[in-house]
Amino acid sequence: MKAIRRFTVRPVLPEPLHPLSDLARNLRWSWHAETRDLFQAVDPACWAACGDPVRLLGDVPAGRLAELAGDDRFLRRLTAAADDLRDYLSGDRWYQRRSRQDALPAAVAYFSPEFGITAALPQYSGGLGILAGDHLKAASDLGVPLIGVGLLYRHGYFRQSLSRDGWQQEHYPVLDPHELPLVRIEEPDGTPAQVMLALPGARFLRARIWLAQVGRVPLLLLDSDVEENDLSERGVTDRLYGGGSEHRLLQEMLLGIGGVRAVRTYCRLTGHPEPEVFHTNEGHAGFLGLERINELSAGGGPSGLDFDAALEAVRAGTVFTTHTPVPAGIDRFDRDLVARHFGPAAELPRIDVGRILRLGRETYPGGEAHLFNMAVMGLRLAQRANGVSLLHGEVSREMFAGLWPGFDAEEVPITSVTNGVHAPTWVAPEVLRLEAGRQADAADAADAADDTGEGAERWDAAAGLADPDLWQLRRTLRERLVSEVRERLRASWRQRGADTAELGWIDSVLDPDVLTIGFARRVPSYKRLTLMLRDRERLTELLLHPERPVQIVVAGKAHPADDSGKRLIQELVRFADDPRVRHRIVFLPDYGMAMAQKLYPGCDIWLNNPLRPLEACGTSGMKAALNGCLNLSVLDGWWDEWFEPDFGWAIPTADAAALDVDRRDDIEAAALYDLLEQRVTPRFYERGQQGLPDRWIEMVRRTLTRLGPKVLAGRMVREYVERLYAPAAGAHRALDPDAARELAAWKARLHRAWPGVSVDHVETSAALPGAELGTALALRVRVGLGDLGPDDVVVQAVSGRVDSEDRITGASVVPLKPVAGPDTEGRWSYEGPLALDRTGPFGYTVRVLPAHRLLASPAEPGLVAVPSEELVEGAGVLMR
Structure with a gap:
């Protein structure tokens, strides 16, 4: 007979075995060999069948637990494992030692649609989720104060089997959060903590917050399968990458907007430091930037910023990672669908819907005006962005170059941090022991290596x-x-x-x-x-x-x-x-x-x-x-x-x-x-x-x-900290409300005045092309700045080898200095040297870029002025 209702009966552990519960609920066991060995000793057959401590403790007979409670050898092992976890969670690691020297962020919120932590928590489909899981584990090993944010899918991705003729078949088992290594976040009165989103038609989407403790890192997972929701809303977090467009949109709104609210709730209830940096792992969580703008906008917070100033403040502390090498891999929604879910009758009513839609608009050649692009929004809401390998960084700069018109692809402000993997998760324990050159616990060896901040010591030992x-x-x-x-x-x-x-x-x-x-x-x-x-x-x-x-x-x-x-x-x-x-x-x-x-x-x-x-x-x-x-x-x-x-x-x-x-x-x-x-x-x-x-x-x-x-993932996370998180935290601190208003006002003035910026005349001190290697030409330029001044711009000479189409390759950039102006026509003169440091076909050009102390990159505003095709300098060389 089929049960009409399902619930979980929790085991009652004998007093001496209580530490087993803490060990089971912290997912560090998934990469710590001694803890896994301890659970295996509880019931080897059961462990081999499930590999999940929570399920194991629920299945082991009470008689076996009583036996273990009187087993002194087992209790000594249990005490050692519990003490080791306590030391791991409390001791200073690489990040804490580094923080004493550098201004690192107090906390970082890391958003991803999937996390591959362990098979016992099946919330992943492939590489993106596995990478996110390794990111959290390595951050934990290094002591990086990360907060992970994702969704709890009641059916996970899917289980795969084959038909007799080899056709893939999908199965969706129901996952009970009470049977997973999760803890429900609760308010002080014991009620479940919730976040809520407003939906069109005066409806609401509510979600509970579950905590998966990944070593030192809390992972918050939002679950819409709650009784207060209508049936359709309960199913929002049913499957990973399932459903139609609106279903996916609601998932991504819950992940981004609801995720920020979940972080605020968690920090309020636990005293965890508020994040200074928000990391968006692919575009699925891009709506988090809108919620943060909402927090800072008029009426939404003590700073009372308008949309433009709030946007600048949010961008300063946001990092966006793209994993997609082709436009077809990006989530894109119909603009009308997005518009229905925002505004006075739905979510974020204080923000003008038109401003939201412009953030996701494909403004580059070939873009489709009726679509809302999540990756484009992610890039516009983040001051720092990266691909996940050097080659992917190049591909990403080419793919998104249209968002920065006038700039060559190599100057598009998207860098790269090559992915890494978490060795204790993926390496056979025997390999780790041999690489360490000693018979020791594999995970301890890995922890020690990651904690040094280098990670190479134990790998070098394999040479012998x-x-x-x-x-x-x-x-x-x-x-x-x-x-x-x-x-x-x-x-x-x-x-x-x-x-x-x-x-x-x-x-x-x-x-x-x-x-x-x-x-x-x-x-x-x-x-x-x-x-x-x-x-x-x-x-x-x-x-x-x-x-x-x-x-x-x-x-x-x-x-x-x-x-x-x-x-x-x-x-x-x-x-x-x-x-x-x-x-x-x-x-x-x-x-x-x-x-x-x-x-x-x-x-x-x-x-x-x-x-x-x-x-x-x-x-x-x-x-x-x-x-x-x-x-x-x-x-x-x-x-x-x-x-x-x-x-x-x-x-x-x-x-x-x-x-x-x-x-x-x-x-x-x-x-x-x-x-x-x-x-x-x-x-x-x-x-x-x-x-x-x-x-x-x-x-x-x-x-x-x-x-x-x-x-190694430790190398990857250290790069994120040093190259992206630390600069983002610095920018976040610099963009206080007054600075954010200043930068927003300057950008507004810049965009109004930029049509008046021009390169009017370029001349050199010698005739071309009869130049010799090692010489330097004096370059003199006159530029029109319109309503802007020299403090608002930088004038640069760009030079290098040229190809058959006169495109400069391997460019050198030299700033020119203002020497006179404005003249009667409002033009300014700039001068500087042009070093002829390469033989062969050589060329140069001049450009004017915006400049402000709060810009992370001069390409950030997407504005550049270059000589027109008709401009000919004094020596008669056409400028390009």
């Missing part, structure tokens, strides 16, 4: 490992993966309808002595899951080679609405079902964190073959590398930045734009097969004098010692 030890470790991890694959494959075939009697062949699937390739990620078309199938006979020969075989483990989920992605999975599954090769290639359904943590250490090669440059970063290869797995990848994302032949192989790409899709894929697949046949497999199987693959082992060692320190 003996070849036999390193090779035996790699085989042990491969063997463990083989067992995991067989278990999961058998379960998958049973789900597909196979009988146990049909599955004897699974016992011979994969071989712990065969070169193992991993390919696991989301399955959009640009990641090209099936590129390896372009020449099936050639792939089959690789799989079945009598002397140098390979085996491939594949996993990944397609979005439920992406039938093209599902067809790619089906194509791969049908190939892997072929009895000729099914012992050498497998597809494992339901890819998630638990599977990934077994997959990365057990693979020898991590394969990545996206369409370049559509992979913003691609952190799965980083996690593999930290386990001694070599990368075989297209030069995209982070691999483009840090590839060296010592770390793996680069798959050549067909960059000719004229190639059709099939021809391009054929070329790149052939290059992949060539690498495997001619370079990868020979190196794995060739043996030296000791019977070991000496050259392969050396590549593994160099990957661990030289690449390892670069890809």
